[in-house]
Amino acid sequence: MTLHGCAVRWVVGRFVGVDVSYRDEVAATALESTADAGRWDRLAEVSALVGLALRLRWRHRTAGREDRTWRQGLCLGALSVPVVFGVGQVSGAGGVLLGIAAPALLLVLGRFDPRLAAAALVVWFWRLVVGDLGGLATALATPAEDGRVALLARWFLMASGVGVAWVVTRRSIRRLNAI
Amino acid sequence: MGESAPLREPTFLMLAALGPGPLHGYGIIKAVAEMSEGRVKLRAGTLYGALERLEAQGYVVFDGERAEGGPPRRYYRLSDDGRALLRDEAERLAANARVAFTRLGVRPT
Numbered sequence: 130m131t132l133h134g135c136a137v138r139w140v141v142g143r144f145v146g147v148d149v150s151y152r153d154e155v156a157a158t159a160l161e162s163t164a165d166a167g168r169w170d171r172l173a174e175v176s177a178l179v180g181l182a183l184r185l186r187w188r189h190r191t192a193g194r195e196d197r198t199w200r201q202g203l204c205l206g207a208l209s210v211p212v213v214f215g216v217g218q219v220s221g222a223g224g225v226l227l228g229i230a231a232p233a234l235l236l237v238l239g240r241f242d243p244r245l246a247a248a249a250l251v252v253w254f255w256r257l258v259v260g261d262l263g264g265l266a267t268a269l270a271t272p273a274e275d276g277r278v279a280l281l282a283r284w285f286l287m288a289s290g291v292g293v294a295w296v297v298t299r300r301s302i303r304r305l306n307a308i
Numbered sequence: 309m310g311e312s313a314p315l316r317e318p319t320f321l322m323l324a325a326l327g328p329g330p331l332h333g334y335g336i337i338k339a340v341a342e343m344s345e346g347r348v349k350l351r352a353g354t355l356y357g358a359l360e361r362l363e364a365q366g367y368v369v370f371d372g373e374r375a376e377g378g379p380p381r382r383y384y385r386l387s388d389d390g391r392a393l394l395r396d397e398a399e400r401l402a403a404n405a406r407v408a409f410t411r412l413g414v415r416p417t
Contacts, residue, residue, distance in 0.1 A: 150373060154382040161353035177353025184357050195363070299383035306361070307313070 133171045134160060140178040146189030155181070183241035195302050202247020202298065209235075209248055210255045231245070236294055243301035250294035257287040264274060319358055323349055323367070323386065323394040330371040332381035333359070359384060367393055378383050 130139070137159045149188070191197035201285040213231055232249040239246025256287045315323070320342070325339035336359075339349045353386060362368040367390035373385040385396065409416050 150380070150382060153379070154333060155352055155356050157379065157381070158337065161334045162337050162350075164350055174351050174353065177351040179353070181353040181357050185360070188360070188364075248358070 132295050133163065133175070134166070135180060136175045140150060140175060140182055143182045145186050145269055147185060175276055180241040183238060183245075187242040187244060187305070190278055193302075193306050197303055198243050200299070201253055202244035203217055206248035206251025206255075232290065232294075236290075236297055239297050240301050241305075243298045243305070246294050246298040246301060250298065253287055253290035255283070257291060311389070314400065315393075318350060318354065319350055319362070320394070320397055322350070322355070322358060322362070323390060323397075326368065326384060326386045326390070327394065330383040330385040332383050334381075356401075362390065366390075 130150045137156050141156045141159075144152055144155070153180050159178060163171050166174070187193075187198070190201060209231075235245040235249035235252070239249060321340045321343055322336055324343060325336045331339065333352065337352070337355060340350050353379055359368060363370065363384075366387055367383050369387045369390075371384055371385040373380040373382050375381070405416065
């Protein structure tokens with residue numbers, strides 16, 4: 130089996146709430162439709178299957194309901210906070226990766242499973258409240274302080290992250306339920 | 309099923325593909341590519357996501373598994389509600405097209 134075939138089989142094996150014949154059918158369709166495709170088309174197909182896997186998981190766990198999506202997403206975010214901030218204390222690339230890139234990745238995947246976008250919202254909100262809100266007050270009180278602009282920009286980015294995560298969660302729930 | 313918003317083009321074409329009769333996933337992908345002259349290219353992940361929504365809302369029905377000279381395939385067909393939805397959407401699009409042609413003062417090609 131080719132690498133593409135292995136990737137397709139692995140992703141469909143992660144589908145939840147469906148039977149074996151459904152997994153086989155999706156894999157067969159994906160392989161047939163990319164039989165003569167190039168590398169990028171095959172990669173795009175596998176990405177679409179990852180999106181389907183996330184969507185099926187969300188549907189299975191929440192039945193597509195908004196209240197369950199928010200509840201589960203906020204819980205997931207609350208559980209992620211200690212991990213993200215624990216490693217986020219570490220300086221260097223690892224800290225940056227988990228502190229900023231990990232919530233951003235959750236946001237992207239949240240288009241297919243809105244619970245992940247809700248989790249990103251919690252992580253950024255926590256970061257905003259714990260890390261930046263106190264600093265913001267200090268920066269506003271001392272106008273000539275060095276680094277004020279950087280702190281305001283950082284606060285603005287974090288606040289925007291919370292807003293974007295909220296919008297992505299709501300829009301994804303609507304989009305995934307629409308036909 | 310209630311009032312529905314305008315269908316997205318891939319969804320409309322998927323329903324149209326199922327108009328003549330049941331098809332399996334790859335059959336739908338080929339029919340959509342043919343109807344749109346290659347403009348709309350469905351990926352399996354997108355197709356089955358849309359089918360899952362359409363099935364959940366009662367517009368498409370699982371029509372069983374059949375093996376036609378190969379491994380068994382899952383077939384899907386339009387329900388009565390799906391057929392009505394497709395007809396309503398086609399009429400809406402046709403009415404819009406008529407208005408546009410009239411206002412442009414040209415005849416449809």
